[in-house]
Amino acid sequence: MSQLPTPVSRRRIILKHVLVNVVLVVLLVLLGAWCYSEGKTYKITLGNSAFTGRDGLEYPALEAVEVFIDREEPVFLLEDDSASGKAMGKKHTMEIRLLDENDKPIESRRIQFTIAELGEELEINVAEFWLRAK
Amino acid sequence: MKRMTGGEAVRLFCVRNAVPIVFLLVSAIGIYYSQFTAEYLIQEMLTRLARNAFLVLSLLIPIMAGMGLNFGMVLGAMAGQIGLIFISDWNVSGLYGMTLAALIATPLAILFGWMCGAVLNKARGREMVTSYILGFFMNGVYQLAVLYGFGSVVPILNPELVLSRGYGIRNVTNLDGIRNTLDNAIPLDIMGIHIPLATFLVIGVFCLFIVWFRRTKLGQDMRATGQDLGVAHAAGIPVMRTRIISIVISTVLAAYGQIIFLQNVGTLNTYNSHEQAGVFAIASLLVGGATVARASILNVFTGVLLFHLMFVVSPMAGKYLVGDAQIGEYFRVFVCYAIISLALVLHAWRRHADKVRARAALRGESGGAA
Numbered sequence: 001m002s003q004l005p006t007p008v009s010r011r012r013i014i015l016k017h018v019l020v021n022v023v024l025v026v027l028l029v030l031l032g033a034w035c036y037s038e039g040k041t042y043k044i045t046l047g048n049s050a051f052t053g054r055d056g057l058e059y060p061a062l063e064a065v066e067v068f069i070d071r072e073e074p075v076f077l078l079e080d081d082s083a084s085g086k087a088m089g090k091k092h093t094m095e096i097r098l099l100d101e102n103d104k105p106i107e108s109r110r111i112q113f114t115i116a117e118l119g120e121e122l123e124i125n126v127a128e129f130w131l132r133a134k
Numbered sequence: 135m136k137r138m139t140g141g142e143a144v145r146l147f148c149v150r151n152a153v154p155i156v157f158l159l160v161s162a163i164g165i166y167y168s169q170f171t172a173e174y175l176i177q178e179m180l181t182r183l184a185r186n187a188f189l190v191l192s193l194l195i196p197i198m199a200g201m202g203l204n205f206g207m208v209l210g211a212m213a214g215q216i217g218l219i220f221i222s223d224w225n226v227s228g229l230y231g232m233t234l235a236a237l238i239a240t241p242l243a244i245l246f247g248w249m250c251g252a253v254l255n256k257a258r259g260r261e262m263v264t265s266y267i268l269g270f271f272m273n274g275v276y277q278l279a280v281l282y283g284f285g286s287v288v289p290i291l292n293p294e295l296v297l298s299r300g301y302g303i304r305n306v307t308n309l310d311g312i313r314n315t316l317d318n319a320i321p322l323d324i325m326g327i328h329i330p331l332a333t334f335l336v337i338g339v340f341c342l343f344i345v346w347f348r349r350t351k352l353g354q355d356m357r358a359t360g361q362d363l364g365v366a367h368a369a370g371i372p373v374m375r376t377r378i379i380s381i382v383i384s385t386v387l388a389a390y391g392q393i394i395f396l397q398n399v400g401t402l403n404t405y406n407s408h409e410q411a412g413v414f415a416i417a418s419l420l421v422g423g424a425t426v427a428r429a430s431i432l433n434v435f436t437g438v439l440l441f442h443l444m445f446v447v448s449p450m451a452g453k454y455l456v457g458d459a460q461i462g463e464y465f466r467v468f469v470c471y472a473i474i475s476l477a478l479v480l481h482a483w484r485r486h487a488d489k490v491r492a493r494a495a496l497r498g499e500s501g502g503a504a
Contacts, residue, residue: 035233035234038230039229040225041311042225
């Protein structure tokens with residue numbers, strides 16, 4: 001004679017429900033943390049000034065540049081100029097376009113950077129990044 | 135019972151669709167006087183449909199459960215706004231920001247919905263007025279929390295959000311980070327008209343959810359509860375729990391709807407946006423031909439289009455008719471509240487007409503009083 005299936009205990013069902021709910025909550029919290037990390041927008045100070053390289057040499061500021069962070073609206077900078085830009089997330093690509101006297105791009109360079117490497121002040125010297133992007 | 139003649143059928147159709155017909159006529163007159171171009175009106179309608187449809191759709195589930203128009207949806211809107219205040223403070227932008235705001239709003243909306251549902255279960259038969267007053271009560275709690283709690287108990291780090299005294303959120307919160315994020319997620323322009331495709335896709339998914347939900351066990355339970363509470367209870371349906379769940383779902387969806395609404399507007403009116411959300415959504419649904427007891431997805435779209443068509447054309451129509459732009463603005467506010475009153479009056483009149491007709495049909499008379 002085949003045996004009837006034993007009924008699943010009520011306690012086990014409740015435990016299963018609690019477990020599913022906990023997993024759901026954990027997944028939602030993780031999704032929230034990921035959204036925060038990827039969507040956090042940082043205000044970055046962009047400067048264009050002379051600097052001293054690691055080799056000890058003095059490098060001049062660029063004459064005029066257009067800076068694109070993640071292909072967003074460009075920031076226009078003259079020599080010894082500074083402005084602010086926005087960057088969403090942790091990793092970014094910056095495109096620097098060197099402009100001639102008629103503000104026409106003559107050379108363009110791209111460089112990748114992370115928010116962590118900028119330090120607490122979130123400052124970028126475009127002239128230095130231009131050299132690094134070579 | 136006699137069969138209806140053609141004239142009676144037309145009369146019945148007019149009675150059943152009295153509200154949309156009245157608004158269609160008034161809008162047609164308004165379009166004529168406003169002198170707007172077709173392109174402008176189409177663009178406005180598409181924008182407003184994308185902006186409001188989700189909020190209005192969130193009202194369908196409580197109607198299905200027999201709880202009438204959920205004026206308590208403002209609680210969900212408040213939850214959505216709290217999520218938006220947090221993402222503005224943390225500078226989280228784009229679709230990530232919207233998702234995070236929705237995630238923050240979800241537990242709050244569940245809590246508010248559960249509270250609202252529990253109260254409405256105590257006030258069976260008077261759900262609408264109870265939820266309306268509950269909305270006022272929670273508005274006070276929300277204002278207390280946002281005006282005094284945020285910045286003091288709840289840390290708010292962005293000085294642009296906080297009042298100069300050091301605590302409390304400013305009247306207007308800028309949502310630059312998420313402005314039109316969803317609307318422009320899938321760019322589509324046809325003949326110079328911008329179509330917020332991604333928003334429409336989200337609304338479409340929501341419509342499919344409602345269609346699917348009606349066929350589920352819970353959906354069937356809600357329909358049974360909505361038709362007759364006593365019979366549903368006798369059939370073993372946990373009616374009180376079902377009613378609470380319907381309000382919780384509606385409140386959570388209203389929170390998402392408010393986030394979609396505000397990403398389109400781009401500015402959060404911290405202390406007023408949620409109040410407008412409830413009034414406009416309910417007015418839209420009623421204008422679409424829905425009643426307190428019956429509403430469909432078609433009513434939602436018809437209502438949003440008609441209500442907002444009226445909303446767009448009425449100020450200009452008022453201006454050209456009376457010659458003063460300010461009067462046009464007053465006319466707009468007047469129209470908004472008049473719509474709700476008129477829709478409710480027409481609804482009551484239609485119910486009375488239906489009853490008279492049903493009695494006449496029972497006696498074997500044709501047509502009855504419509």
